[in-house]
Amino acid sequence: MPDASTAPDAPVLFFDSGVGGLSILKPARALMPNMPVVYAADSAGFPYGTKTEAELTARVPALLGRLVERYNPRIAVIACNTAATITLSHVRAALDIPVVGTVPAIKPAALASKTRVIGVLGTEATVRQPYVDRLAAEHGADCLILRHGSAALVAYAEARLRGEPANPAIPADALAGLLDQPGGDRMDTVVLACTHFPLVQDELAAAAPRPMTFLDGGAGIARRIAFLNGEAPWPAAPPPGRAVFTRVDDWVRELAPALARFGLSEINAL
Numbered sequence: 590m591p592d593a594s595t596a597p598d599a600p601v602l603f604f605d606s607g608v609g610g611l612s613i614l615k616p617a618r619a620l621m622p623n624m625p626v627v628y629a630a631d632s633a634g635f636p637y638g639t640k641t642e643a644e645l646t647a648r649v650p651a652l653l654g655r656l657v658e659r660y661n662p663r664i665a666v667i668a669c670n671t672a673a674t675i676t677l678s679h680v681r682a683a684l685d686i687p688v689v690g691t692v693p694a695i696k697p698a699a700l701a702s703k704t705r706v707i708g709v710l711g712t713e714a715t716v717r718q719p720y721v722d723r724l725a726a727e728h729g730a731d732c733l734i735l736r737h738g739s740a741a742l743v744a745y746a747e748a749r750l751r752g753e754p755a756n757p758a759i760p761a762d763a764l765a766g767l768l769d770q771p772g773g774d775r776m777d778t779v780v781l782a783c784t785h786f787p788l789v790q791d792e793l794a795a796a797a798p799r800p801m802t803f804l805d806g807g808a809g810i811a812r813r814i815a816f817l818n819g820e821a822p823w824p825a826a827p828p829p830g831r832a833v834f835t836r837v838d839d840w841v842r843e844l845a846p847a848l849a850r851f852g853l854s855e856i857n858a859l
Contacts, residue, residue: 590687591663591821598824600625600831601814602662604653606637608750608844609743609785610668611851613691617666617811618852623823624814626830627660628853633836637671638712638740638783645714649676650683652835655859657684660833664817666810667691670782671712674720687817693721693782694804696728701802702778705732708767710793711782713738721782735773737766746785749792751843760789761796768798781805831855 591599601617603610607630614628634640634648649672653665666689667673667680673690681688693715698707707729709716716736725734742763748755767773779801781787787805794803830853834841837858845856 591818593820593822595663595821597822598625598828599663600627600660602656602660602665603628603668604631604656604665604672605629605669605784606631606635606672607743607747607785608847609746609783609788610666611750612784612787612805613666613668613807613810614851616807617814620811620815621818621823623825623827625824625828626852627656627662627833628830628848628851629656629833629859630835632834632838632841636712636740636743637669638714638738638743640714642675642714645672645675646679650679652859653680654683656833657686659859662686663821664689664814666814668784668810670784671714674715674718689810689813689817691784691806691810693724693780694806694809695721695724695734695780698778698780698802698804699729699732701804702732704775704777706772706775706777707732707734708773708776708779709734709736709782710742710763710767710779710786711736711738712743713740715782733772733775735767735770735776737763737770739763739766742789743783743785746788749789750847751840752846757792760792764793764796776801778802778804827852829854831857833857833859835859
């Protein structure tokens with residue numbers, strides 16, 4: 590655990606398959622503005638949502654082990670719902686630092702929903718996980734919980750962040766995957782169960798046929814990081830953030846302006 594003897598420049602490590610974890614980094618930066626950051630993206634393994642549980646269980650703990658060895662972070666954040674719901678216990682067993690997982694915000698959605706119909710919009714891998722079943726049973730037993738996985742919306746979010754033109758029908762199609770299910774006409778709350786999706790929340794809201802509440806776990810993750818950090822010191826001023834990719838190519842280089850907006854001014858290869 591971090592404590593008063595922790596080096597101020599020891600970073601918090603954020604890990605995702607792509608840029609979705611920026612939606613987790615943003616509220617954490619707002620709460621802890623001087624936090625040193627290493628943002629790691631497994632660009633060579635992107636996307637995670639179409640991979641098998643076995644593939645991710647073999648890949649993610651090993652990658653995080655390499656990242657922790659190289660950057661010596663104080664806390665690691667799996668800023669990816671797919672990776673967290675599948676590999677969190679394996680990663681915690683492999684690392685000797687606190688690990689925070691990003692999981693679907695079903696509990697706050699159940700508290701917020703008036704109609705008791707909740708949509709869970711994530712990747713195909715996340716929405717089928719037993720972890721989601723447990724969250725639904727524990728926190729939303731009196732709710733109808735609809736699920737839909739959209740790989741296209743993940744790619745859409747990445748394209749939008751790179752400044753590329755993107756098909757405006759994709760957010761509407763993703764929502765239709767929930768709305769067209771039995772009971773979807775009563776859905777009033779949508780859990781954004783992929784960290785890419787808060788990056789395009791405005792587009793999802795614009796595509797909705799009526800006002801809906803969209804919820805994600807970013808603010809809760811920020812509070813958890815602050816709690817785990819305790820009295821450990823931060824630097825007097827925010828150091829430059831570092832973005833690390835398992836493969837650096839044109840796809841990554843096109844992200845540089847967007848990464849800079851999130852305080853990530855260095856790009857390195859793992």
